Amino acid sequence: MNVLQEMNKYGHEQVVFVRDEKVGLNAIIAIHNTVLGPALGGTRFWNYATEEEALFDVLRLSRGMTLKSAAAGLKLGGAKAVIIGDPQKLKSREFFHIYGKYIDSLGGKYYTAEDVNINATDVEMISEVTKYVSGTPAVSGNPAPFTARGVYMGLKAGASVKFGTDSLKGVTVAVQGLGNVGYALCEYLHKEGVKLKVYDINPATVEKALKEFEATAVKPEKLLATECDIFAPCAMGAVFNKDNVKNLKCQLIAGAANNVLMDASVGDTLNDMNILYLPDYIINAGGVINCGMEIPNGNYDVNVVNSNVDKIYDTTLKIIALAKEKQISTSKAADEYAEGIVCGLLYS
Numbered sequence: 109m110n111v112l113q114e115m116n117k118y119g120h121e122q123v124v125f126v127r128d129e130k131v132g133l134n135a136i137i138a139i140h141n142t143v144l145g146p147a148l149g150g151t152r153f154w155n156y157a158t159e160e161e162a163l164f165d166v167l168r169l170s171r172g173m174t175l176k177s178a179a180a181g182l183k184l185g186g187a188k189a190v191i192i193g194d195p196q197k198l199k200s201r202e203f204f205h206i207y208g209k210y211i212d213s214l215g216g217k218y219y220t221a222e223d224v225n226i227n228a229t230d231v232e233m234i235s236e237v238t239k240y241v242s243g244t245p246a247v248s249g250n251p252a253p254f255t256a257r258g259v260y261m262g263l264k265a266g267a268s269v270k271f272g273t274d275s276l277k278g279v280t281v282a283v284q285g286l287g288n289v290g291y292a293l294c295e296y297l298h299k300e301g302v303k304l305k306v307y308d309i310n311p312a313t314v315e316k317a318l319k320e321f322e323a324t325a326v327k328p329e330k331l332l333a334t335e336c337d338i339f340a341p342c343a344m345g346a347v348f349n350k351d352n353v354k355n356l357k358c359q360l361i362a363g364a365a366n367n368v369l370m371d372a373s374v375g376d377t378l379n380d381m382n383i384l385y386l387p388d389y390i391i392n393a394g395g396v397i398n399c400g401m402e403i404p405n406g407n408y409d410v411n412v413v414n415s416n417v418d419k420i421y422d423t424t425l426k427i428i429a430l431a432k433e434k435q436i437s438t439s440k441a442a443d444e445y446a447e448g449i450v451c452g453l454l455y456s
């Protein structure tokens with residue numbers, strides 16, 4: 109893979125490759141854009157099969173962070189980091205201290221936080237050697253509950269357009285992935301009288317959801333084609349491609365997972381199928397809104413965070429309206445909206 113060519117394709121400012129032989133650290137920090145402010149984005153710890161796979165992931169995810177923060181009205185840029193390797197084998201205080209020193213050396217251009225396989229304890233260890241960390245347990249903490257709240261608000265906004273009411277009582281929602289965000293989303297939905305259909309690769313979580321939310325379990329091979337009003341992808345990315353979307357029986361897609369569309373053309377296909385897709389980075393911005401309030405070492409106030417997260421409802425409506433006005437898919441409308449803010453051309 110030609111790194112500079114790839115950076116050029118996505119518009120990256122800087123990509124830093126980091127390694128330390130002693131602790132087995134191999135990481136890539138991708139700073140996509142700092143026009144609006146310092147770049148915030150979590151660190152993902154994943155046993156990527158190849159370096160190319162890791163680079164592809166970090167470039168896409170970091171660009172998504174720029175768009176996410178811009179659309180959420182934050183004065184922050186976008187970045188992401190990936191650590192390549194087995195988290196179970198590599199994690200230690202020394203490991204995170206060495207990694208943290210590399211983050212520190214960027215002088216505040218990049219702030220890290222939690223992501224897949226990086227939890228609040230890991231973030232706390234990183235914060236022992238650098239102040240360029242957010243989502244620390246002592247301040248803003250785990251972003252997932254805020255992400256779930258934002259997805260719920262976005263989902264209600266989408267329902268108001270698609271079903272003529274934002275009341276979700278009696279609506280059927282299929283949730284893929286019952287982790288930190290997916291499970292918390294189910295709590296919101298269950299409270300509002302939603303009929304839940306669920307699937308997770310972890311059977312124990314499914315069992316718990318069946319009891320707590322009177323949910324119905326769906327087999328993995330039947331999940332995409334399950335009858336439901338709303339499909340909520342809350343596991344990993346690249347869930348929908350141009351072929352498998354033809355099996356969908358929902359009217360609305362709204363979830364937490366990043367990069368759920370294999371590529372932009374899938375957004376067009378969903379549009380043609382009259383399935384309303386709520387762009388991932390618009391409705392899953394609750395976590396970054398929460399962590400962003402810690403930067404740069406600002407006054408953290410959970411009430412302000414919640415009220416800003418609730419604005420995702422209005423942002424979602426704006427994106428849907430923009431898509432309608434321009435006769436484009438909602439995913440393209442979201443990109444246009446967020447890129448317009450970064451370029452200072454529109455909507456600021």
Ligand code: NAD
Pocket residue numbers: 224225251252253255284285286287288289290307308309310313342343344345364365366392393395396
């Ligand atoms: P998590 O690791 O807590 O949960 C993921 C869940 O998905 C786990 O329960 C796992 O068993 C399950 N899973 C994995 N592969 C699956 C599959 N193929 N089918 C069904 N279930 C599967 O992660 P999370 O924090 O809940 O985040 C969920 C998604 O939302 C991720 O894509 C993440 O990048 C995205 N996201 C999270 C946040 C946040 O604040 N945590 C913010 C924005 C976006």
